[in-house]
Amino acid sequence: MEHTLVSAGDYLIESSCEHRVFEALLLTCVGVAIYDKVAEVGGLCHILLPDSPGPESSWQPKSYASSCLTLFVDDLLKNGAVLGRLEAVVAGGALGIPFSQYDLNLDIGGRTCECVYRFLKAKAIPVKKSETGGCFGMKISMNTATWQAEITPFFHPEDCAKPISKPTPQQIREAIVNARPIPQITIKLIRLMHGGNYDMQEIADEVSRDQVLSAKIISYCNSALISPLRKIDSIARATLLLGEIRLLEVVISSSLQDFFEKQEGGYSLLRGGLFRHALAVANLTKATARKIPGQDVQTAYTAGLLHDIGKIVLDQYVAETRPMFYCSPREGVADLISIEREAFATDHQKIGGELAAIWNLPENLGEAASLHHYPERAVINPELVHAVYIADLLASWFMAGVEIEKINTAKLAQRMERIGLDVAVIPEIVGSTPWHELMYI
16 A cells, blocks of 8 residues: 655645555654545645744745644545544644753644644544654554554664664774765865856756756756746756756755665665755755855755765664664663764764765865754854754754654754844744755755
């Protein structure tokens, strides 16, 4: 049976009697399955936030409980469901581990759950099953053959008892030396972009010489998301359609897809998890950078995209020791960096900095890769590194279940204050991020 992942800020409906399993991976987000068994109509929505933080975020109504559920139920009724027969299952709204007082104060997941329950009560839709809150991520799935919804944890505590096989320092060193490099066209494009006065025609020519990359860009431009009036068949037309800045982002992202693409089993909790996380962080870093005077959004996007390059080296070893990354010997409260150091005597930040130097990436990008968990240590562009830290944290909340990430939030408010931001701006940053685009690149 086909399994379909419902992306953050979206919902899917089945009314054609086809048998599928809808799934949503949740931490802070809330998943709501609503169905009419008699009419055999139902669906699953994946909600990010309780309400839109302002007019500039209202263009993504499916991201918010206050607007998404109305659209969702209206579409169910249009597809043949009857309001009086609808039933619901609700999951998510967790805090995550490790968490701090700021997570408790923000309580985004809890407030989203409250909004969901208020809506369902107002519509007299009974909740047949509910698992919300807590500290751990979960998956909600709905089988359209049986109209049964299940809620399962990301991991099972008994897995933590499995023995850990630690690589030697020599094995780690050899893995760094032998790491597959970022594609040459990516490095060339990054250098052109960060050189300042780049020639867009020169970049278009470089992309056109790479047949695989050109095909990816043209396919993206012809996707349902872009939906042009006429088919795009060249990089020149893609430039006109997307504009220079967006084209550069799509080119850089697409050129790195194969670099990040891995089978599920290491850091990735599903196929392509590292790449999806990188895309989310890139977009969130750009959204954060827009609120910091003097920050270049293209640089921010690239820094977010490359922040986890060190995980490429450690991925094979994480696959062997992964239970430890779910729950540490300290009752699961350790963040990812602490767990990596315990397992490998190094971490993905340190390795990311080494790889950036080996590949001769711009120093500001190398700093972001090596210090995004400790942005206060940055000296080249501290604001950029802080933006990547914030984006990485938000991606771990709102893109839960795609890859392993545990970030300590104890210094969140302090770090945001360092770049002139208040934690109250987080919903606005999340709301201005194009979550619906992350499934297309």
